[in-house]
Amino acid sequence: MKVKRIALYGGTFDPVHNGHMSVAHALLQLFALDEVVFIPAHVAPHKRDQFVSPALKRYAMLALATQAEARMRVSTFELDAPERPYTVETLARMKERYGQEARLFFVMGADSWTDIKTWREWERVLKLTNHIVMTRPGYELEAAHVTDEIRERMVDIRGVGAEEIARRVDESDAEKIYVTDAVQMAVSATQVRKLVRLGLDKEWPALVPQPVAEFIEKYRLYRDKA
């Protein structure tokens, strides 16, 4: 049986935007993934003081954005959990669920990587699965904040082609942290919410998939708060 390659893409997705979608598309190709699974989270602890749209709406936008994408899926794993799971718990469960059937890659942007030490059991998070850290315009990609042991597991694949990446992934049975710059798209959910709130209706729809723009419009999201 062929071992599948599955990327797990966690986040708030308020809303999912073209930055997220480009990351998913690029990784499907670069890592020859079978699937990208978006895992919307409950409100992240560091975002509790901000307004975050209800989980159902964030889920709906992800479902709309991925509906026509055969290799993208949305998981309700975190939203269904009675207690808000931390990433460490989600990854442990996913690993258990897939067992030997799949190699898992957890995806994060450079900003999440910079904050990684604030995550619960961050070292275990980094050991549980492979990781893919995506550089993001405006964020430096540092490695000084992690331990030597973790730094040694980092693999810089910036500028490396898909075939070579596939070979390196196949050769390694240890869990690695792959660093890539395959996508450089300076869009954030904060920016989308702000442009909607300001009524810049000629600008923000281009930053999200079209059905997501229609949903934001129809349900009047982000009009008063951002």
Ligand code: ATP
């Ligand atoms: P916000 O502006 O509300 O903080 P965000 O745009 O960073 O939101 P999240 O839902 O928090 O979006 O992001 C989920 C994951 O996607 C995070 O790991 C984040 O780093 C990553 N990400 C978001 N936007 C980009 C982008 N443009 N390029 C690369 N990674 C991104």
